[in-house]
Amino acid sequence: MAPWLQLLSLLGLLPGAVAAPAQPQAASFQAWGPPSPELLAPTRFALDMFNRGRAAGTRAVLGLVRGRGRRAGQGSLYSLEATLEEPPCNDPTVCRLPASKKTLLCSFEVLDELGKHVLLRKDCGPVDTKVPGLGEPKAAGEPKSAFTQGSAMISSLSQPHPDSRNETFSSVLSLLNEDPLPQDLPVKMASIFKNFVITYNRTYESKEEARWRLSVFVNNMVRAQKIQALDRGTAQYGVTKFSDLTEEEFRTIYLNPLLREEPGNKMKQAKSVGDLAPPEWDWRSKGAVTKVKDQGMCGSCWAFSVTGNVEGQWFLNQGTLLSLSEQELLDCDKMDKACMGGLPSNAYSAIKNLGGLETEDDYSYRGHMQACNFSAEKAKVYINDSVELSQNEQKLAAWLAKKGPISVAINAFGMQFYRHGISRPLRPLCSPWLIDHAVLLVGYGNRSDIPFWAIKNSWGTDWGEKGYYYLHRGSGACGVNTMASSAVVD
Template sequence: MASNFDFQLILAAVLLLGAFASQATALDEEPSMLERHEKWMVHHGRSYKNDAEKAKRFKIFEQNVKFIESFNKAGNQSYKLGVNKFSDLTNEEFKATMLNEGKAPPRPRPSKPASLLNESLAEVPEYLDWREKGAVTDIKNQGYCGCCWAFSAVAAMEGITQIRTGQLMRLSEQQLLDCNLKNYGCRGGWMTWAFQFIMDNGGLVMDSDYPYQAVQQSCNAQNSGNSAATITGYQEVASGESALLAAVTYQPVSVILTHDGGMFQYYASNSGIFSGNDGAGDCGSGFRHAMTIIGYGTSDDGMEYWLAKNSWGTGWGENGYMRMARGINARGVCGIAMEASYPTA
């Protein structure tokens, strides 16, 4: 029979082992996050200039991951967040890098008044995806140059060109960035100014003839010759989602979103339908971003959405695309239905 002394020794050993196990578990938490960061770096091809920068980025990554997991656990919205290519940036860094702030040049107005296509909406299909009709090129990446306006305008022009000719061409954003001087280059601009330039210039060349560099340079006249496609004009869409829906049934449409980064930064694969920072379409203010609406539909649970093409590469969103809630407020989610435009062929 064990003595009381032996029993006390056994109890002390058990308590000691428990303490070690608890300490090991606590120590395992940080390496787990470190391991996630290392894997994330490999997946996104990220490297840092020194250990201090890496430590700084790890802390930001850790804070963002905890925020994402807390948001998803709450389950209060129609979408979830996910770790993506921007997960080692603070919100302020994200806004400064990927969004446009400040005054933009005045928008040029179409030479003729806009007409609402499909005014009755009687012929509008319940679902549309211009990718399935061959009118959308693959996802592009603007990099750290705020020329989303050029990518949106080019995507809309690529769409109408394919619809008109049957040929899908990758047209040049860099030509717009370098040569369309009424816009602000990497500091922002309007798609309507881009469309006006394309008309005045007699079209755009292929991306292969004037490749994207992610920085504004001097206009290369030699590369700007021999336009591959052109347009005859452009139109602004009347405000409101009904007008936007009517326009999208005919072609991809350029739109401007107003938001403050917020949840937009963490929209990732299989996130669901984005419904704003508050779930009711409000996305904050102060910053602008341009995208291209390439379709719309209704989810299995009955939520209507817009299908948007972005220009942040395939490492953001649903392989570079985004589903945004449709019909949740008068302006559209992030004001998506207030400043839309499209080129005419």
């Protein structure tokens, strides 16, 4: 038995090592060949995701496929292995030397829920032109280095910045991507991983998945320590309920790339309140904020950010705090894309056009898109308009103190491993141009003379500080000031 599996077996993390509730048997892998009818749609989707952004003539072509599908929640989860042929590179403007075509072996996991596909995992590595036996292919490449944040972040690391304080960003980049891991780290992390599995009630269906998740966990813990070393606030990073997810899985399931990709509806600029911001403010203590909610495995942060804002606006203008329905927006806001992401500006328009929002009790959250079941008779809250707020953080604080909680969008860099404290990542690592998560500003203040924004998140109370995130205030940290907005209730 391989050392990894011996370690897992000793820790009781492998199936059968400890008593566990009976799990439904997953379908066996289909043999290598062209995709079967069942695997055709998820395979095409996985190939499209692999080729996303590639110019014509450089896209990979599907070879052989094997895989299986199984029920997962409201849909099906497909585990696929495929050979892909990348075309030769003969363009002197792209490649330095002519290159022959390359064969890749890829592992994909695709979730199909209500006809919507989501890529949960993509792991590819080069193989020989012939895959040995086609029954037991070589393992796909090692887990990808996390926290790359895309080419824009990488290129920005090489540029000096006023916030650098003499940091050498080229060394920062190499630190974040440093591989391989020290050989003794898996052993040291194993007991931590066992506690993680117990704490968050994780179950893995096979030895392969358990081994994969442990390797992801170890890589994530090392990167959390590196983020810790580079943070200039008081935040602590470490084990969270997302620690066994790759960066790609976390981003695909929980974040919202549409925030930086689409303009959304144009909103008019809010009038300045004209007052100086009080030294501190917290709407939670004043009854304007509902309990922390959990968006689940759905990229619906945009809906939670907007309903939180509307809840506060209704309380301040009508005197009643109601927990409002995010599910109504997932189902009925046709400008946005439900669990695939959305924009607050579109959501305000949808609420206005629909005729209001129902309460959580009347239209409860399901975490996936379903048929619109909105009833105008059940709507308890309406809005008159929506406004865009200033990017000046002093003005934002003044507006918040007088007008209520604010919908904002941020770059979620590091939040996968955030535990508590005031986060202040290096600006190039948390670019304001790469926002991907919508949240709610509910207050602000200072801890040990460090100014912060108090941010209500939508990942449940078992994340962060009982569901809240604290981010440095006054430095434009992670783009917190770039997409601030609010509903208007008259």
